[in-house]
Amino acid sequence: MFKFVILLGTCFSQKLFGNCNRRTTFQYYLVKFLILSSIWRIFNQNIKILNQFFHRITNFISYFFKAETIYGIDSPVLYEFFKTVLDDRRVFYAFSDIDHLRNELKKNTTRIKKTDFGTGINHSVTTVSDVVKTSSITKFKGELLFRLVNWFKPNNIIELGTNLGLSAAYMASACRDTTLISIEGDKSLAYLASNNIKQLELSNVNIVLGTFEKELSQILLNQPGTELFYIDGNHNKNSTIEYTKKIIQNCKNKYLLIFDDIYWSKDMSDAWLEIQEFKEFNFVIDLYFWGLAGKLPTLKAPIRKVLIPTRYKFWKAGFFR
Secondary structure (H helix, E strand, C coil), rough: HHHHHHHHHHHHHHHHHCCCCCCHHHHHHHHHHHHHHHHHHHHHHHHHHHHHHHHHHHHHHCCCCCHEHCCCHHHHHHHHHHHHHHHHCCCCCCCCHHHHHHHHHHHHCCCCEEEECEEEEEEEEEEEEHHHEEEEEEEEHHHHHHHHHHCCCCEEEEEEECCHHHHHHHHHHCCCEEEEEEECCCHHHHHHHHHHHHCCCCCCCEEEEHHHHHHHHHHHCCCCCCCCECCCCCHHHHHHHHHHHHHHHHCCCCCEEECCCCCCCCHHHHHHHHHHHCCCCCCCECCCCCCEEEEEECCCCCCCEECCCHHHCCCCCCCCC
């Protein structure tokens, strides 16, 4: 890589001075140095992005070949999970209201200053439109989250990472008798999310402004026995594992943790590999974009599976097991 940068910089500098008289050797090498520095800086800034891209691609290929559809499972629990969550194509009543809100947010060009505690990017200036397009839950995942909550039927929900409140809206709409507490560290996002939740008339959502480290322990203490946790605010291995351990200590017989973006980076993938081995979990599902880990009292034997909606492997129609 370094040799390539040197060669590229030399070509640029020779092209620049090729058809003119060099006044001094110093000028030539100064320009060459500046070009080399600029090129190296560009490569350096993008190397992390490239590494993440290849990490996600290679892990997706591995996931896709391992993943099973409804025709490859025998568990009644997983069969029901496929029918009511992964393979359910029904359009529920709440989807249109959230879609309408999403479209409004995409047109909102209001500039906000936000701090992303999960990635370490501090005080970046962006627009509401950019936030909903780049970091809010997608329509596909949101509707799947709705079905997942509707299937699991938790008594209470805790969300780490509110963003604009769309994921909270999907979950709260699925179980309107369930209390949902969502923690958001950024003041601007928490304010916008509160307004969005009010617009959807969801009275069972409470947004808490603060860091996960500070607020989670207190919420778990005030709301023991919470059964569903959606973790989407800090893509850091140590933090994710710390939250998991803290949550498990306060759970009872039935609970489910949803980890978002488990292949977002090598750090998150390592966290997911470690979490799968927790002895407290008897239900572990890899969906690539989510990792599900929890305890279901109805299970007679532990389940650890890699699953994919059947429509994405439609050729596996049960002829080969």
